[in-house]
Each structure stands twice: as structure tokens, then as C-alpha cells.
Amino acid sequence: MENKRTEHKKTYSRPQLTVFGSVRNLTGGSLGTAGDGGVMNMLMSDPRAKENVQRVGTHPAGFGLYLFDYKPQFREQHGSDRQFGVMADEVEAIVPAAVSRDASGYARVDYAQLGIVQA
Numbered sequence: 001m002e003n004k005r006t007e008h009k010k011t012y013s014r015p016q017l018t019v020f021g022s023v024r025n026l027t028g029g030s031l032g033t034a035g036d037g038g039v040m041n042m043l044m045s046d047p048r049a050k051e052n053v054q055r056v057g058t059h060p061a062g063f064g065l066y067l068f069d070y071k072p073q074f075r076e077q078h079g080s081d082r083q084f085g086v087m088a089d090e091v092e093a094i095v096p097a098a099v100s101r102d103a104s105g106y107a108r109v110d111y112a113q114l115g116i117v118q119a
Contacts, residue, residue: 042100045088045109049074056084059114063090086114 047053050068057065063086070078088107091114092099098113 042108042110043085044070044074044078044102044106045086045091045099046106047087047089049078049106050083050087053087059086059116061094061114063087063094085109085111086116 049070050066051071053066053068055064056067059065066085066087068083068085069075070080070083086109088099088109091109092107095113098110100108100110102108
């Protein structure tokens, strides 16, 4: 008898995203200028700095996309309006090079490395 190996192919599933504005409309965070003149999109993405978190979709790479508010102690610097973004711990598991830590130990994400740009 011939031993046949069955291949299991994964079927592509289009990522689901509940529409809330546009990814190009990210707000909040501190934007700086990189030494090469490019914009660094290193935004505060540490889950410890966020509250009222609601998942609204999934990035094609597999991490979540969220609406959230920054906790009161972070609002002056990072924005008091409802925010749209990612959680650094999820991104770090998939794209570790996109995550860094600030001097206080909070995680920041380089949104440009995720293909998310600020308009």
C-alpha cells in the first residue's frame, strides 16, 4: 500500500476590522524626528498606561487593534481623547523590533514598522 500524505492548506481569512475612522487618523503620542529626518511614530502602547480598552479589529499580522483611553496620569502627554492603537505586548510577540522601552520602562511601538502611518 502506498503511504499518502495529506497536505492541509490554511485558507486565507481576511482580517476583520470594525470601522472606526481610519488608521491614518491616529492621534496622541509623542512624535519626534529621527536623525535621518524621518518621523518616528513611537507611541505609548503599554497596556499599563491604558483603560477602557475595547478591541475593534485585528491587524493582518495578527495583533489586536483597539480603542482606549489613557489613564489620567498619561493624558496630558499622550492625549485625553479616545485613542486608536495597539498593545505593545501583543506586537512584541509578533514584531519585536517595533517595540522599545522608554526611560520609565513603559513600552512604545514604532507604528511605521507595522505599516500604520499617521496622516
